[in-house]
Amino acid sequence: MPALEPGKLRNVAVIGHRGTGKTSLVEALLYQAEELNRLGTIDAGTTVGDWDDDEQRRKLSISLALAHADWQGRKLNLIDVPGDPSFQGEMRCALRVVEGALFVISGVMGVEVGTTRGWKRAEELGLSRVLFVNMLDRERADFFRALGQLQEQLSERCVAVHLPIGSEHELTGIVDVLHMCAYASPGGEREGEPGPIPEEMTALAQEYREKLLDEVVQTDEALMERYLDGQELGVEEVAHALKDAVTRGVVFPVACGVATQNLGTHALLDLIVEGVPSPAKMGSITHIEGAETAAFVFKTIADPFAGRINLFRVLQGSVRPEQTLVDARTHAKERMGALLFQQGKEHIPAEEFGPGDIGAVAKLKEVQTGDLLLDKEVATDVPEIGFPEPVMSFAITPTIKGEEEKVATAIRRLAEEDPTLRLHRDAQTGEEILAGMSQMHVEVALERAKRRFGIDVELHPPRVPYLETIRSESRAHARYKKQTGGRGQFGDCTIVLEPIEGNVGYEFVDKIVGGVIPQGFRPAVDKGIQEAMSQGELAGAPVQGVRVLLVDGSYHNVDSSEMAFKIAGSMAFKEAYAKAQPVLLEPIMELEVTVPDEAVGAVNGDLNSRRGRLHGMEPAGGMTTIKAEVPMSEVLTYAQTLTSITGGRGDYAMHFVRYEEVPAHVAQKVITDTQKARETAATH
Numbered sequence: 001m002p003a004l005e006p007g008k009l010r011n012v013a014v015i016g017h018r019g020t021g022k023t024s025l026v027e028a029l030l031y032q033a034e035e036l037n038r039l040g041t042i043d044a045g046t047t048v049g050d051w052d053d054d055e056q057r058r059k060l061s062i063s064l065a066l067a068h069a070d071w072q073g074r075k076l077n078l079i080d081v082p083g084d085p086s087f088q089g090e091m092r093c094a095l096r097v098v099e100g101a102l103f104v105i106s107g108v109m110g111v112e113v114g115t116t117r118g119w120k121r122a123e124e125l126g127l128s129r130v131l132f133v134n135m136l137d138r139e140r141a142d143f144f145r146a147l148g149q150l151q152e153q154l155s156e157r158c159v160a161v162h163l164p165i166g167s168e169h170e171l172t173g174i175v176d177v178l179h180m181c182a183y184a185s186p187g188g189e190r191e192g193e194p195g196p197i198p199e200e201m202t203a204l205a206q207e208y209r210e211k212l213l214d215e216v217v218q219t220d221e222a223l224m225e226r227y228l229d230g231q232e233l234g235v236e237e238v239a240h241a242l243k244d245a246v247t248r249g250v251v252f253p254v255a256c257g258v259a260t261q262n263l264g265t266h267a268l269l270d271l272i273v274e275g276v277p278s279p280a281k282m283g284s285i286t287h288i289e290g291a292e293t294a295a296f297v298f299k300t301i302a303d304p305f306a307g308r309i310n311l312f313r314v315l316q317g318s319v320r321p322e323q324t325l326v327d328a329r330t331h332a333k334e335r336m337g338a339l340l341f342q343q344g345k346e347h348i349p350a351e352e353f354g355p356g357d358i359g360a361v362a363k364l365k366e367v368q369t370g371d372l373l374l375d376k377e378v379a380t381d382v383p384e385i386g387f388p389e390p391v392m393s394f395a396i397t398p399t400i401k402g403e404e405e406k407v408a409t410a411i412r413r414l415a416e417e418d419p420t421l422r423l424h425r426d427a428q429t430g431e432e433i434l435a436g437m438s439q440m441h442v443e444v445a446l447e448r449a450k451r452r453f454g455i456d457v458e459l460h461p462p463r464v465p466y467l468e469t470i471r472s473e474s475r476a477h478a479r480y481k482k483q484t485g486g487r488g489q490f491g492d493c494t495i496v497l498e499p500i501e502g503n504v505g506y507e508f509v510d511k512i513v514g515g516v517i518p519q520g521f522r523p524a525v526d527k528g529i530q531e532a533m534s535q536g537e538l539a540g541a542p543v544q545g546v547r548v549l550l551v552d553g554s555y556h557n558v559d560s561s562e563m564a565f566k567i568a569g570s571m572a573f574k575e576a577y578a579k580a581q582p583v584l585l586e587p588i589m590e591l592e593v594t595v596p597d598e599a600v601g602a603v604n605g606d607l608n609s610r611r612g613r614l615h616g617m618e619p620a621g622g623m624t625t626i627k628a629e630v631p632m633s634e635v636l637t638y639a640q641t642l643t644s645i646t647g648g649r650g651d652y653a654m655h656f657v658r659y660e661e662v663p664a665h666v667a668q669k670v671i672t673d674t675q676k677a678r679e680t681a682a683t684h
């Protein structure tokens with residue numbers, strides 16, 4: 001199949017909270033569009049999405065999955081995005097390369113954190129948005145309650161285009177108030193063509209059609225005038241105005257149905273094809289000046305069967321097999337291998353991907369998530385995916401001693417595929433730190449690493465990178481002297497310590513007059529002091545925020561050496577440090593917690609008990625964002641805490657702000673603990 005013109009494409013990411021039925025809905029859309037012969041289910045593990053072992057075992061999407069369908073002569077690229085906050089990186093990748101987002105909401109649960117999080121991102125990117133209230137067959141499902149929440153919590157401009165006929169187990173179909181027709185529930189079969197609206201629904205359908213018109217005419221002046229004039233507006237012209245408003249992202253149509261019964265997919269496919277703009281309308285995400293062909297790699301997947309697969313969006317030009325493209329990050333030339341359409345785990349060979357299209361390519365060597373591929377090197381910015389910062393850190397140690405290097409290599413490989421995983425060695429504590437979005441995120445990654453690379457590691461909470469500093473001035477003199485036959489050792493210095501404002505940095509000031517210590521030996525004193533500072537006497541943490549004045553000293557013509565002055569410097573520092581009121585500093589984190597209003601009291605109370613300082617609360621339609629500063633040592637396992645307080649309905653982000661002095665009663669415990677740890681280490 002040759003490349004399609006961009007006007008024939010619709011790129012849509014399917015977004016929503018975990019368990020709202022996104023993967024099931026994608027399955028139903030593919031089935032309705034006759035891409036599949038039968039409707040698979042999550043429970044039997046037979047869907048196109050969630051084909052991976054981990055996903056089937058956990059009954060949870062972990063990676064984004066690409067699928068495509070043809071509807072009304074348009075090609076829909078659907079990206080099923082995991083809803084769990086652990087895999088937020090996937091959502092960022094997907095939203096970056098689409099024009100439209102399809103939000104799936106549970107008719108039972110209504111708006112959840114995952115909905116709000118995705119909405120914010122789609123809003124930042126200015127995407128067209130269509131919503132689908134799913135699971136209307138379930139007990140306690142209520143379309144109208146969910147609609148109210150959408151209007152209150154996401155946007156007043158969420159407007160119903162479909163209505164349920166009946167409710168819960170008596171749901172029998174849906175009404176399309178845009179085209180004024182109805183669909184009977186197909187009970188898991190393909191939906192047929194629509195019929196007339198049943199008698200008992202006509203009044204409600206009329207009421208909601210008017211609400212829809214009220215919304216739509218506001219976006220179109222000519223239409224508004226005629227509407228106010230009392231003229232009848234035709235189905236086609238309203239549909240046209242709605243399409244325009246959805247494209248511009250000023251009206252958000254709300255559809256509904258039951259994914260597992262394939263109810264609502266016909267009308268939803270129509271809505272997507274008509275409402276979501278094509279890449280031709282929106283232009284590409286970025287235009288790369290000077291290049292003919294440009295493709296943006298938004299996801300690298302390690303496929304157990306096909307090896308490394310890169311998913312890309314063509315920004316301009318066409319991508320063909322055997323073509324050689326340059327990676328703007330590595331400057332390496334990469335020959336395109338086999339091009340593929342991806343339908344879950346199925347790969348279908350493709351001839352070409354044209355501008356705006358989304359495709360897959362196998363076996364590129366160095367290319368990774370976030371890379372830009374060009375037909376020739378041009379100076380350009382690479383589009384940013386905008387990954388969130390990891391919030392949970394673990395110290396990792398290989399189960400088998402000596403495998404440190406193997407583990408690091410394997411994890412680095414995973415981080416190339418998923419940049420919300422980060423590995424670094426903490427210079428201070430010496431630990432290998434693996435950071436991710438949650439405990440589950442890190443655990444899933446490590447399970448994969450175990451299978452793919454045969455590595456096995458243990459996770460521990462990381463040690464807090466404390467620092468030490470001084471609160472007052474002090475002075476000390478030290479002399480290092482040895483006379484053991486032959487040549488002796490002699491170093492002698494007097495130093496003054498002063499706190500530096502803000503507890504940061506280190507300064508060494510040479511105040512020697514008259515050469516009481518020769519020029520050549522003074523840097524050795526500095527060196528000795530810095531060595532002593534790398535492990536403070538309080539808790540073995542590095543010392544910061546100290547200015548050292550070298551004020552006096554003496555030397556010996558024969559016995560003095562750099563070594564002797566280094567030792568003298570170190571001795572003088574240790575003595576002066578003990579007299580300068582040393583204190584412990586701890587990292588303070590800025591925490592932003594988003595929770596349902598009713599959990600605010602409990603969350604605040606918990607933060608208080610963790611020495612947190614609240615400095616902001618922003619309620620927004622049922623959810624409140626709490627801002628607080630909390631010591632890192634108190635939030636090492638905050639994810640678990642928040643989950644248990646909010647029953648999984650909370651979300652948080654965290655980043656380092658500054659170091660602060662540890663209050664005396666807490667410091668004492670840290671100091672005793674580290675001393676104990678050092679003693680145990682010494683006896684082993």
Ligand SMILES: Nc1nc2c(ncn2[C@@H]2O[C@H](COP(=O)(O)OP(=O)(O)O)[C@@H](O)[C@H]2O)c(=O)[nH]1
Nearest residue numbers: 018019020021022023024042134135258259260
């Ligand atoms: N009753 C009912 N169950 C549904 C519906 N949609 C999905 N489910 C079930 O809800 C669970 C979660 O669905 P899934 O598609 O994995 O949700 P996702 O996490 O959003 O991808 C599965 O057990 C589905 O079978 C629906 O419309 N009605």
Ligand SMILES: [Mg+2]
Nearest residue numbers: 022023060061
């Ligand atoms: Mg899913």
